[in-house]
Amino acid sequence: MNDKLKNYLDAIFSPYENNPQVRELKEELYNDLQEKLNDLKQEGYEEAEAYHMTIETIGEINDLVETIQIKTNELQQKIGMDFSKSNLKHSDLRSSNLQDGKFNYCDLQGSDFSLSNLTNSSFKCSNLDKSKFDGANLTRSIFNKSNLKGASFANCILDHTSFLMSELSGVCFDHLVFNGTVFDNSGLRGASFRHAIFRNVSFKTDVKKVNFDGATMDKMTYAILKGYKADLKNVTVV
Template sequence: MTDKLKEYLEHTFSVYEELKPLEELKEELYQNLQDKMQDFKTEGYDDATALQMTIDSIGEVSELIASIHVDARQLQQIVGMNLSMSNLQYSDLQSVAVHDGKFNYSNLKGSDFSHADLTDSIFKCSNLENAKFDRANLSRAKFRASNLKGASFDGCTLDGTDFSHSNLASVSFDGLILNGTIFNNAGLKGTTFRNSILINVSFKTQAKKAVFDGAVMDKLTYAILQGYGAKLPNVTVV
């Protein structure tokens, strides 16, 4: 019966985005309702009746959920926030929207920016080792002279993103569409671009140890990479 109670809560919360405050509320409700259902069973009610009485006791929670949901979204809609010189390592920053934000000279090691919108934000001289940017919008973001070793960019939008002078050792850009992305003077040891699409991408840096197997690129990007020693035997030029 606890499974049915969990199913009920999952359904109740399913229409809202998966924001951390809602997840915490759902878990707290689940624990409290489990205890209440057990109390009903101790009083002699059968499983089905105890479950229904527990659900009925919840009352109307949609207003509470909506209010937390709105507050969380408002907190996440931020323009121009300055978090420079901050120690934010291993922070949960999933789904935040920070346009024109400043994260300069900050420790963001292991922080999770998955699904975030960081359009036009600046990360200068910051530690982003093992940071997670999966499915984030990083359009025109600037990662200048930052440590991005081991960072994850799965499913990212990287239109016009600037990685100049940054350490991108062992980072995967596999399968991404890179349009106007800048890698000038970046460290690309073991960096992979397998099956990616590269359009007007700037690689004014040594690219001998980067991997481009299966990539598709325009003629200019191909010529730049050739000039910087990249190995390009299995790429398609369009």
């Protein structure tokens, strides 16, 4: 790694370090410049001359960075507004404040909401196949009638979240804590809740092929699951 080149780019991009898209741009630009620098040195240029020639190829990047920043600000200004019926496939929404956002009837396949605040957000009838919510706050969020196959929820907050009539087959919810969460009429075949904690959770759906090994739950949740013939031989009731 060329420390001088890295320090140069760090200085240019320092005002934008909190923007994930700008960080990705910097990483891509560094790799391209490093390759250019190596090529020049192989052509016989001295280190200092090759460095200056490499820097000169950057050109004016402020406009590009500013464009990314403007798009991010426009998205942030829509907090609480309606994104419904939008094509947002593979969107990078990491670490965003999207409280009260509406994403109903959206195509969000492969989108990344990791570490975002999605409190009170709505995802009704949306495609969230292979989406990521790792570390996100999904308190009181609504995912009714949505496709969530392949979605990731590691370290999520799922207090009073509704997954009513949604497709969650094969999704991993291991080690998570559920308070007042609703899974009624959802597809949960092959889903895993190993070592999860349940308080006042509703599972009025087919749970015979769901893994609850090592889970801890209150008596009400246990009664609902037992009524729907879940395998509860390795759970703890408190």
